[in-house]
Amino acid sequence: MPDTLTPYDLACEGRTTPLGLDEAVPRLSWKLADGRPGQRQTAYRLVIEGGGGRHDSGIVRAEESLHVVPEGFTAAPATRYAWTVTVWDADGAEGASASSWFETGLLGPEGWAGASWIEHDPALDPMMDPPTFGEPLPERLGSCPPARLYRRAFTAREAPASARLYVTARGIYLPYLNGVRVGDAELAPGWTDYRHRVQYQTYDVTELVAAGENVLGAQVSDGWWSGYLGFDRRRQAEHYGVRPQLIARLVIDYGDGGRDVVVTDAAWREHDGHVRHADLLMGEVHDARLERSTAGRWSPGYDDSAWRPVRIAGADHDTLIGMLDEPVRVTEEISPAAVTALPGGRILVDLGQNMVGRVRLRVRRAAPGTRVTLRHAEVLDESGEPYVANLRSAEATDLYIAAGESEEVYEPAFTVHGFRYVEISGHDDVDVTGRVLHSDTRFTGELVTSDPEVNRLLANIRWGQRGNFVSVPTDCPQRDERLGWLADAQVFLPTACYNADVSAFFARWLRDVIDGRHPGGAFPDVAPVVDRYPVNREGAPGWGDAGVLIPWHLYRVYGDVRTLERCFPAMAGWIDWIESGNPDLIWRDRVGNHYGDWLQIGAETPREVLATAYFAHSATLVARAADVLGRAADAERYAGLAQRVRKAFADAFVGADGSVTGDTQTAYLLALAYDLLPDELVEPAVARLVDAIRRNGDRLSTGFLGVALLCPVLSAHGHDDLAYTLLHQREFPSWMYSIRHGATTIWERWDGWTAEAGFQATEMNSFNHYSLGSVGQWLYARVAGIDQAPGSVAFRDLVIAPVPGGRLTSASARYESPRGLIATAWELKDGAFSLDVTIPPGARAVVRLPIGGGTHEIGSGTHRFTVPQGD
Known part of the structure; x- marks a missing residue:
């Protein structure tokens, strides 16, 4: 740790050094480190230089280091900016400085002037026999078109001072310049609702452009745009488009101030290429014989006379937007x-x-x-x-x-x-x-315990997140589905935020969630949505509610007010849509394809109970969001609505003895987690929850929605012991059952495979689904003890309360929070409980020690606590 207040991990719009940022008023953030106790930032100074100008904020008296908007600064298009932040500590002394950079993109459709979307012209297909592959191809793989090659030769009068390639596709593309692949993005530009938004990528190609003849090229396939998509058993060319398209703009600036621009236009030529068939779901057929026959295709001097002219597909630029998060890598x-x-x-x-x-x-x-x-x-x-x-x-x-x-x-x-x-x-x-x-979301969390099985569970959760955060947060990565299901995302988000910095990833995906709304204000079940699709309908309870829960959680974890503000009208519209269809405030109608507590095991939570609980919870969060945004009238209205829904829930579903209709684990979890019970019935309901678990042999019965609440609710009401029992349970159904049988990711279903029945139904049995891994949030917050106080934002006010239990004798965790490093390490050894805690500058924490250790308030720095266990 440094011995002076030091900014680090500088970010612009949630990214380290974004290239091609389409935001004229960017937000700047930095974390803080200081080995001295009790430190905090009291002031900062920002200096931004670029485009021939210099912006100096002067010394700004402020503690905030997240999403700082430089007052009076507006970025110009296609400009590199270097920025430096200097900070002052709690004593008013000047601390360290740190520097980074960001570069803007084209900042609007006018920057694409002259560039056209180009595509293959089927009218020019040659009449020839297809290449021979030996045995027949699988039917669906054989129906996929080739990944086509596009090229354009151009001349640069000298080596450039700077060159930028702005490029994207309706489909998936790989760019090349003079025989060199450009960048490291995979599956670019990723999946968005292309009707509203196509992300373009920006590449610095200064070193690749040479004086004289050059060749710009690309290989383009269907991808999500026009390939197989979801679980329809036919090629879904009508989802977005019929065939993939490419658009590009290469800007070459010379040292004398001159500029050349190369765009996609009628001068480009195309060829079928060596990837004879390509599809995200079906696979790829690569004929190396053909690849060798077109060797040099991206290099100057290549004879492309056998290639065909491209077809101009249009010149619309309104949907083009710079990349909002990191690409797949x-x-x-x-x-x-x-x-x-x-x-x-x-x-x-x-x-x-x-x-x-x-x-x-x-x-x-x-x-x-x-x-x-x-x-x-x-x-x-x-x-x-x-x-x-x-x-x-x-x-x-x-x-x-x-x-x-x-x-x-x-x-x-x-x-x-x-x-x-x-x-x-x-x-x-x-x-x-x-x-x-x-x-490529940066990992921010690491947790290791003394139990190898718990560590394997943590690894499985992380691998499930990695495998399903591929452009969008999908449900599964292997079968014919891979859709952005909203419920899966919202229940797992608290865990995901500990594992990695997913702020920009989810903020970008929320644009597709909002664009996917139905007339009247209903969020969808999946995003991006596609036309004429089996799940293109009004969102179900717990699914559509993600449009409320996710923006709120991003605000809580990252302090992202801008995303909350952008989403608020849609959040309020969702609540209005539910209320107008259910005037008695019991959510029975407008439930879409109500999934209930999806894949619960040995239980059936009444759907009206689940839906109404979510109605109350979402209305509460909309009220809180309105309060944050200064919308006093909205805050009052939705808070009042939430209170009326709570009363309707209690009147309809809660008995005088604390019972909740359905008497399932999930029914009690929802009522307790979302504060739907009169105070005097909380403890009776907790007792019934505990009894429901005990009656089930200390095993869970929760599905996608209930499982995220299970351990946190038990711990919140003094039953850490039972939460640990569920964590360590090895018999079916449990997390450890799958691990005992070789799982290295989280399964979709508790009974994906059992010793008694073998594999579950083939129509729905993924072995890589993250939803049931939402227990990861409890592992970080309760086992490692890293959590926020109820009113805290971006981990300013911490609750450090690790609870040893079960088979665990130690646990250590590191979490790079938005403000800086939070770390805990506890151990039970030699008759004592010891705890080491690290708190970043500007944060404060309440430390609650187990085993009679009491409560302590601490500031930033590293602290150690030791509590004797007693007899």
Whole structure:
């Protein structure tokens, strides 16, 4: 720790150094570190330089370091800004400085002048026999079009002083300049509701542009735009578009002030290319023979006379917006844990971890035309074969046609799979490396306990988050679904925020949630939404409520007022829509496809109970949001509505003995978590909850919505012991049951596989779903003891209250909060409980020690507490 107040981890709009930021009034943030106790920021100074100008805030007396808007500063388009923050400490002494940068994008459609969307012209398809692949392809994979190649030669009069490529696609694209792949974004531009928004990426290509002839190129496939999407068993070309399109603008600035601009227009040419079939769900067919025949395609001097003219698809720019969060990237490589032989000359590669991404295949000594097939699976069946029935219509198959060189390396680019196992057939002299893909949200939390099974659970939760945060927060990554289900996201968000900085990721996705609203104000079940789709309907209770819960939680964790303000009209509209359809305030109508407590096990929570509880909770949060935003009349109205809904709930569903209609674990959890009970009935209801768990053999029965509340509610009402019992429970249903049977991610269902019944129904049985991993929030907040006080925002006021229990004898956690590092480490040893705590500058904490250790108030710095256990 430094011995002076030091800013670090500088961010602009929630990103470290954003390139291509489409925000003229950006918000700046920094964290603070100081090894001295009781420190805080009392003032700051911002200096921003760029575009020939300099903005100096002067010394601003303020403690806030999050989402600071520099007063009087407005950014210009396509401009690099360097910024420096200097801070002053609690004693008024000047502390350290730190610097970073951000660069704006085009800041509006006018920046795209002259650029057109280009696409393949099917009228120019050559009349020729298709390439030969050997055995027939899987039907759905064979129906997918190629990833087409686009190129444009241009001349630069000299090496540039600066060059920027602004580019995106309706589909998925890989950009190239003079034979070099540009950037490291995968599956770009990601999935948004393309009718409202297409994100473009900005790349610094200064070093790639040379004096003389240059070539700008791209490879483009269907992706989410026009490929297979969701669980419809037909190609959904009508969802967004018929075929993929590319748009680009290359701006070359010279040292003498001159500028050249290259845009997508009729001068571009296209070719079918070597990726003969490509689809996110189905897989990819890559013919290396054709790849070798077009060698040099991205380089100057290549003869493209056999290529065809492109077709201009339009020149609309209104939906284009700069990237709002970090892209999908390859973030890790995994080596095989085991390689075994299967009948028929096949090889089975076990990567040891259920992951999301693809493999890098190294092929040696394969004859030209050798067909190497890769099939992906999450688990094996009883005979040791890849189990693919749960993939439904997703082929999850990649095919590589060898060119015949001594060694060849293949990695698909236009597909993504959820898998642990890869079956390889057609050639056995191969090596495989797993390549992990996900939206590159920085990890912020780490928790390790003395129990290996709990640590495995934590790892499973993290891997589930990684695998399902691929452009949007999906439900599952392997089968023909992969949709942005709102309930899954809202129940898991508190856990996700501990694991990683997901502020920009969710703020961007919320735009699709808002755009997906139905007439009248109902949020959808999934976002982005698509037309003519089975789940394109009014959101269900707990699903549509995510449109309220997520913006509020982002405000609580990150202090993001701007996103809360942007979402507020839609949040209020959701509550108005429910109220107008349910005048007695019991939510029975306008429930969409009511899912209840989805996949609860051995219980059936009445749907009116669940829905009305969510109605009350969401109305409460809308009232709180209105208060934060200074909307006094709205705050009063929705607070009053929430109180009336609470009364309606109690009158309709709560007995005089504290019973709640349905008598299920989830019914009590909702009533207790959302403060729906009269004070005198809280303890009787808690007793009934405890009894419901005990009657079930100390096992849970909760589904997607109830499970997130289970351990937190028990702990809040003095039953940490029972929460630990549920955590450690190894019998079905439980978290540890799946771990005992080899799970490396969170399963969709408690009974995804059981020793008695084997696999559950193939129509819905994912082995990588994060919803049931929402217990992670309790693990951080109660086991590690890192939590916020009720009225705190962005971890300014902390509650450090770790509770040892169960089999645990120690736990240590680090959480890079928006304000700085929070760390705890406790241990039970030699007759004493010891606790080390680190609090960042500007934060304060109430420390509650177990075993009679009392309560202590502390400021920033590192503190140690020791409490004798007694006899």
